[in-house]
Amino acid sequence: MNLAGFERFCAGIAQQLGGAEPSARELQGLGEELRRLGAEVDAAAISDLIAAPGQERLHPLVVSASGGPSLYLVSDGAGTASAPHEHQTWVAIVGLRGLELNTLFSCADAATRAVVREREVTVGPGDLLVLDAARIHSTRVDGAASTVHLHLYGRALAALPPFTERCFKVVADHRSP
Numbered sequence: 001m002n003l004a005g006f007e008r009f010c011a012g013i014a015q016q017l018g019g020a021e022p023s024a025r026e027l028q029g030l031g032e033e034l035r036r037l038g039a040e041v042d043a044a045a046i047s048d049l050i051a052a053p054g055q056e057r058l059h060p061l062v063v064s065a066s067g068g069p070s071l072y073l074v075s076d077g078a079g080t081a082s083a084p085h086e087h088q089t090w091v092a093i094v095g096l097r098g099l100e101l102n103t104l105f106s107c108a109d110a111a112t113r114a115v116v117r118e119r120e121v122t123v124g125p126g127d128l129l130v131l132d133a134a135r136i137h138s139t140r141v142d143g144a145a146s147t148v149h150l151h152l153y154g155r156a157l158a159a160l161p162p163f164t165e166r167c168f169k170v171v172a173d174h175r176s177p
């Protein structure tokens with residue numbers, strides 16, 4: 001894996017943004033760049049990093065010492081899922097292996113942290129999903145194959161509030177009759 005290339009990429013983003021949130025166009029652009037870098041990752045480089053069924057693995061690739069833009073390789077095994085959550089920073093996700101079903105939510109009640117489903121997006125190999133800082137999503141591995149993704153966050157995960165504090169509760173399902 002071209003770690004030096006990822007390091008240059010993250011350093012360039014930190015310099016470009018200077019701590020500010022990217023515009024929608026900037027976020028899409030840096031996501032597209034991550035997709036190009038992801039296409040260069042060969043299967044052999046990630047073979048030892050793949051989660052077993054039921055397992056979730058997080059591999060830091062480039063973590064900013066100052067809490068800035070950071071890149072992780074995430075692998076989730078079949079049967080794993082995450083609760084609806086926000087990141088409180090922007091995110092770009094690029095699929096390398098397997099299928100991850102993302103459900104996107106909107107906030108129905110900030111006080112009770114209630115959310116409603118908006119739509120679903122499947123992220124497979126070569127697919128890009130960008131989320132702005134306010135976006136709420138949940139994920140689920142679709143099928144038997146473990147997933148592998150590149151996750152680029154605007155801030156290092158250690159600089160974010162704990163996952164449980166970033167979670168929401170689903171109160172309605174617009175797809176239900």
Ligand SMILES: [Fe+2]
Binds near residue numbers: 085087137
């Ligand atoms: Fe997430």
